[in-house]
Amino acid sequence: MDIKGGASGSGSVTSVSIVSANGFAGSVATSTSTPAITLSTSITGLLKGNGTAISAAAAGTDYQAVIGNTTALTVNSLTIDGNISSAAWTTNGIRIKGISTTITDTTSSGTVATAYTNRWGGSTIAASSAVTYTDYFNTFIKSPVAGSNVTFTNAWSLGLEGPMKAPSITLATGTITTSQPVINATQTWNASGVTFTGLFLNVTNTASASDSLLMDLQIGGSSKFKVDKAGVAYGIGIYDVTGVVGIDNSLTATLRLCVSGLFYGTLTSSAFNVGSGLSIGWSSTSAGTGSQDLSLFRDAADTLAQRRGTNAQTARIYGTYTDSSNYRRLTTTVTTGGLATLKVEGAGTGASPAGLNLGSASTDKVAFFGVTPVVQPATGGSSATIVNGSGTAGKQDDTYDGYTLAQVVKALRNLGILT
Numbered sequence: 415m416d417i418k419g420g421a422s423g424s425g426s427v428t429s430v431s432i433v434s435a436n437g438f439a440g441s442v443a444t445s446t447s448t449p450a451i452t453l454s455t456s457i458t459g460l461l462k463g464n465g466t467a468i469s470a471a472a473a474g475t476d477y478q479a480v481i482g483n484t485t486a487l488t489v490n491s492l493t494i495d496g497n498i499s500s501a502a503w504t505t506n507g508i509r510i511k512g513i514s515t516t517i518t519d520t521t522s523s524g525t526v527a528t529a530y531t532n533r534w535g536g537s538t539i540a541a542s543s544a545v546t547y548t549d550y551f552n553t554f555i556k557s558p559v560a561g562s563n564v565t566f567t568n569a570w571s572l573g574l575e576g577p578m579k580a581p582s583i584t585l586a587t588g589t590i591t592t593s594q595p596v597i598n599a600t601q602t603w604n605a606s607g608v609t610f611t612g613l614f615l616n617v618t619n620t621a622s623a624s625d626s627l628l629m630d631l632q633i634g635g636s637s638k639f640k641v642d643k644a645g646v647a648y649g650i651g652i653y654d655v656t657g658v659v660g661i662d663n664s665l666t667a668t669l670r671l672c673v674s675g676l677f678y679g680t681l682t683s684s685a686f687n688v689g690s691g692l693s694i695g696w697s698s699t700s701a702g703t704g705s706q707d708l709s710l711f712r713d714a715a716d717t718l719a720q721r722r723g724t725n726a727q728t729a730r731i732y733g734t735y736t737d738s739s740n741y742r743r744l745t746t747t748v749t750t751g752g753l754a755t756l757k758v759e760g761a762g763t764g765a766s767p768a769g770l771n772l773g774s775a776s777t778d779k780v781a782f783f784g785v786t787p788v789v790q791p792a793t794g795g796s797s798a799t800i801v802n803g804s805g806t807a808g809k810q811d812d813t814y815d816g817y818t819l820a821q822v823v824k825a826l827r828n829l830g831i832l833t
Contacts, residue, residue: 429445430442430446430449432451432453434456435467437455437456437467437469438453438455438468439453439454439456440452440454441454455468457469457470459471460476460477517531534553549586555571557569557570558570599612615628617643619643622643625642626642626643627642638650651663657675658675659674665680667682668681668682693710694710695707695709696709706722707722708720709722725750726749729745729746730746733764733767736762736764739761739762740762740763740764741759741761741762742758742760743764744758744770756770757770758770773790776789776792780829781828782830782831783831783833784830785828785829788828793817795821795825795828796824797818797820797821797823798820798821798824798827799820
């Protein structure tokens, strides 16, 4: 502002004017009589001062630019604070919310590999001194806290309406002192015509090592249950939900069968064993759920028994078998009265069996009633001791089919048929 007058000292103002400087300007009406002063600025936009003058403030440097449809919000740090009291907001959100809109891609065509509506950048974390972060989170969402008059049935830190995609998911809960399952999932299936799947994994095996696994459950770095890429499951054992019936291989190279909490059988690389007091049996039904009507037992070391209480038993060895109407077999039976029978049977195409043969050659040794077995007797064999009785005596050298009576008696004694 410039005020002009006469020489210095007392006097009157003859003219008033304004000089534009430091961002200010203005005008004066009736500058020589009763001046009316109007101040203005030569700067367009927001003003900033530096203690001497004002100048135009730069958007994005001196202030946050107005956020429009495509304007970026650029700040080093953003803090949202303050309490809110509001009517019920349910699923509409109240603190930060994005309103559903239509976003139109005006440049792309064909197939776009990846696109985002909202995206968090991965910041580079640096420090002035060497530092190790045990756990570092790009985004951390705390659980909601129930305030006055509020009860949460479920307090979720994050909710998603649709599927989630990630290269891998690592869930590290750290040391806990109460039961907090790493995965605790619930669903309600309510459509009788739908085949539901609770857990699903689909691997495209373009190339992989032979030991690749679909699943590996470990304790202390040691596998306890795993499934390889061929679908073969490996584990210590498997039991029903009550733990009563199952199998396990808790012994080295041995598979054990457990019933009612007790182990009754083992399978190794060389043998299948059952407990000494148990039987190997067959059921009366094809499903194996009927009562056992044929049983094999261990009576003692090196002694196999076929028995079932007071029921008479039959054992059969087949020479041929087509069906139950066409066969040849050797049958042994023992009745409850103790009568044992050994016989050859045949039916249909196996009818008229060749018979029963004790020994297949004359040199085979046969005996009865516990005497020492001998080969087939011949005419040249030794004779029995002859004691002449009263009456008409036969001649000692009389033969019957080439055998003397003494030879026949001696042969029968050798076989054990006669004492």
